[in-house]
Amino acid sequence: MIKNIDKKIRGYALKNAIHYNGKANSGAVLSALFNEGLEKKDVKGVILEIQRVIGEISKLSLDKQKEEYEKIRDVLSERESREGLPELPNCEKGVVMRFRPAPSGPLHLGHVISNVYNSIYAEKYKGKFYVIIDDTDPETAIKEAYTEIKKGCDWVFGNVTEYMNASDRLEIYYKYAKKLLLNGRAYVCTCSSEKFKEIAKEKKECPCRKNSIDENIEHWNKMLVKKNGFKEGEAVLRFKTPEEEGGMENPNPAMRDFPLARINESPHPIQKKKYRVWPLMNLSVTVDDIELKMTHVIRGKDHKDNAKRQEMIYKVLGIGKKFPWTFFIGRIKFTDIELSKRKIVEAIKQGKYSGWDDSKLATLSSLKKRGYNPDAFKNFAEERGLTEVDKVISQKDFFQAIEKFNKI
Template identity: 30%
Template sequence: MSTNDNQPASNFIRQIIANDLKDNKNNGKVVTRFPPEPNGYLHIGHAKSICLNFGIAAENNGRCNLRFDDTNPEKESDEYVEAIKRDVQWLGFEWSELHHASDYFEQLYDYAVQLIEQGQAYVDSLSAEQIREYRGTLTEPGKESPDRSRPIAENLDLFKRMRAGEFADGQYVLRAKIDMASPNINMRDPALYRIRRVHHQRTGNDWCIYPMYDYTHCISDALEGITHSLCTLEFEDHRPLYDWVLDQVKTPSHPQQIEFARLQLEYTIVSKRKLNQLVTEKHVGGWDDPRMPTIAGLRRAGFTPKSIRDFCERIGLTKQNSWIEMGVLEYCIREDLNDNAPRAMAVLQPLRVVIDNYPEDQTEQLEVGNHPQKPELGKRIVPFSKVILIERDDFAEIPPPKFKRLVAGGEVRLRGSYVIQCNEIIKDADGNITELRCSYDPDTLGKNPEGRKVKGVIHWVSEQHSQPAELRLYNRLFSVPNPDNEENFLDAINPESLEVLTDCRVEASLANPQPESRYQFERTGYFCFDAIDSVNGKLVFNRTVTLRDNWEKD
């Protein structure tokens, strides 16, 4: 069954598959795959592909494999493999089968030999620079390599010796023999194998030649019985090569490649190379930094699997690239957390309030609802005592117009508690307010006596019972909608993407939160408990999103 809560909307891929099932194509089967390269953490663009591939399979009682495209070991690692598996499962999906492209290295080699024997591949001694030069341009055809007419027996011998490690890196490549005059540059004798002496995380040093992605991907799909190979639009021009390879070699099936527009989200980048640069140059705290568009970063920021799945469903599938406003993603998490996150009180910039007429040694255990619209989420105990802390911004000695919080001589209601009145302002030698002296009305617990109107409601915590906490106010990492358009994308980093508040206090009920616990801090925003950095008794909460969209449209 689908992991989406609502019936998924129709799109052109669902329609293609519906027609295939109607025609009993592929014997009525739907088999998809999600094929990431383990050279970095997954990002929000991958989430769209994950939801599509796993969702399409689930909707049609089919199967979806997770397959790692591990053909470029220089940039790949087991860390990335494990991170990808975690992210897919966290999003709510389970793969039918787990594969690696390296599972097929021997078969891929055999198919390459078959192409050589059929006269459809040859070993080329041109350098990478010469190959680019010979390839031609979009308006001019390429020219054939001098090695293109090399005899089949010689090609087989050289390819065997390439595998045996007799040649230096880059000395030879194996190329498909297709058409150097093709209007599609991808069909101008593309490389199939290159020599590269790199230790592979799974096969060790067994191989010193590695297959290229375009060659590997289609054969891997065919070996796994994939029926619909769903990929993003940049692979549309590669589809003729995908089909050509499968038409030449004797694989058990011939999957259908279908392209869709990739996710382009404003105020982010999704280039793994650039994301890696952000990490290695320490512009962020790591791949899971809450400002990163990685799934791990979104998770640590407090995004829920449901909100990301909902976002991917909302933006839909098209054949036309377009930009998605960040506000759409933020709307999805606000909607989810508004419905499901329990409320709590946190004071970010504390101002001390002493209630003079409250007993010195008394503490009341007040019951406060966890959600104003969901009584089924229960209640929590919030201690109330003589000294409380309120937000410094919730008091004004000289209030601006329409200020409905606490003022000198004025009254305000404490959330879930009493009405207090400010009677005296205490200042230090420099004139800074350090404390308020107030009184409370014991007859106002949870109510307004008849004829008394108190409009303002503020949050608070008991000084004695509250917990010290660090609150990290995350914002968009980039200050422009499309940082990729900048001459240097690093120049577009938002200098105010993180504000760390170290003197915050949170209510007593948050003393021992569970990892990834999410809350709406009253009147402040949605926050997630950061179990990674909450060590040695320190509490850290990351802001997921503000209560409202604070970004104006450009």
């Protein structure tokens, strides 16, 4: 349970009441308590108390509310009243940051909230800010998304140094993949994915792990070439999880010899049928971070495992270079906005929305059409600060907060 919970409930209820003409909202108080570390299982226990306190406070005049708030505001988390963002470490030699959207649907609010920090910091330190369209999954890449991403990022960030398509960089990824094979740090695995999962679960090595470098190069070539080569699903390139990371005994099964590239012959919206071997995100991200000399990465907490995998690959491929300083920003969880690209695309197909810029959606094109000032999102992020704490918020409360900045 949170320290000083009773005072905090009262403090946040007062704060919210003052902001909304004397009437506090229990959802807003709850959301503030989540930011203080309240756990879901404890909600039941505090909700009645919140309602009771709100009832009490609503009987006070606005002046009385303000008076009492001043007395107890110190118990509220420092972050609530902090302004601006902290300085980044290690930025003496310049700052290079990135955002890697997948072109599988429209960019939406969720992307902006967790990635706007990269844009803000790149601007602050006069560094570079790359947008790399992560289009190495030919099955999910949608042609329409490419121009939408560029339009959306130009509007909301306004400081993109360069746009790139990962699919234009396949030869670079292949070069690094081959390097891993030649150094014995990766291998071509011909086990079925079910079989590999079973072996990995038991912390054992699959038979392909012992193949010689020559055999691996031969198999890699059989992945790249269709004629007499492997078919889809018959072979994947796997990273050899290093001994110092526990190899196949790494405590996290997701870290054991994870895949780096696979065959997929579906036509790609840009590259058409030019390639059949596609890198997975962890390989392409790591290679780009090395090649583009990425210095700092701020990303969603849901990418923690991927960042760990990327760090392992980076240590092998980026010798003499420094893995980017990484911060995992807490998620904003909306209670009532659909933020799955796949589901949005699906719903548009079914005619539930008129298009990517339907005013009921929280996509970038819709927000732009609705007249939001992109700086409002930056100001919101600055006020929120660089935090690992998740925030639960309703659409109404969020847009009320944005409106406050929209007028500035």
